[in-house]
Amino acid sequence: MLELFAHPFSSYCQKALTALYENDTPFRLRMLSPENPDNFAELLGHWPFGKFPVLVDDGRPVIEASVIVEYLDVHHPGPARLVPADPEAALKVRFWDRFFDNYVATPQNKFVDDALRPADSRDPLGVERAGAMLDKAYGYLERHMAGRQWAVGENFSLADCAAAPQLFYADWTHPIGDRFPAVTAYRERLNARASFARCIEAARPYRPLFPLGAPDRD
Structure with a gap:
């Protein structure tokens, strides 16, 4: 399953979350908060700058919210296409x-x-x-x-x-x-x-x- 390292109050995380919700794409939220220090440690393993969101697909990190949305369109398409084919x-x-x-x-x-x-x-x-x-x-x-x-x-x-x-x-x-x-x-x-x-x-x-x-x- 896709994993999204994110916090729900972040605007850039919300960009990626909106795309996931738009197509009902299954994913696991890896909550980035003081209560989940292991998630942040794992995030740093994927992206040492510690910025988020980061999507992980079968071990492959996808970084930057806009790229995540485009990646979903290509690799996990749903009924709503978020980047036009034209x-x-x-x-x-x-x-x-x-x-x-x-x-x-x-x-x-x-x-x-x-x-x-x-x-x-x-x-x-x-x-x-x-x-x-x-x-x-x-x-x-x-x-x-x-x-x-x-x-x-x-x-x-x-x-x-x-x-x-x-x-x-x-x-x-x-x-x-x-x-x-x-x-x-x-x-x-x-x-x-x-x-x-x-x-x-x-x-x-x-x-x-x-x-x-x-x-x-x-």
Whole structure:
């Protein structure tokens, strides 16, 4: 059976989990937590950087969330194809996957990282710039999502697996609000998608870990 080394509160783990849930792919969750030190020790054996998620398929590690989703599409396909067979459509899906990781997750994580720093080591200018980048990303996505249901084409894809957790946490950190109604509506559709809704529920007990304070919603 596939094994996924992950934590349910991690946005990148949720990307991989959403793909697994989307196709009801059987797997074993190797929970990365202080209560399971052996799992983290084994993770380091596969990937010495200690980053996660890591998928292990019959002893073969597959590293990085986007690669995991593509690997599942190739080696453990289900009824929902998450990367289109058409090369041009696949390029669009991969672009939007990178967009959500680089232009939503990266500035959102700046807020989180800054909150975890000692008070005398905070970086207010960096946080201000991260907020400006998120606003720019929301604006770009607002124009793209007008009249669309999913990020690319008619079907839920890798791009949406990336968007769901990154927009979920970004809105907690730097609210989307009424300024970007198409983005807000897209986020709501993603939250309601059964595969990602499972991620939201699995992560709910860990909300006190959010250093900025999880809002009383979602």
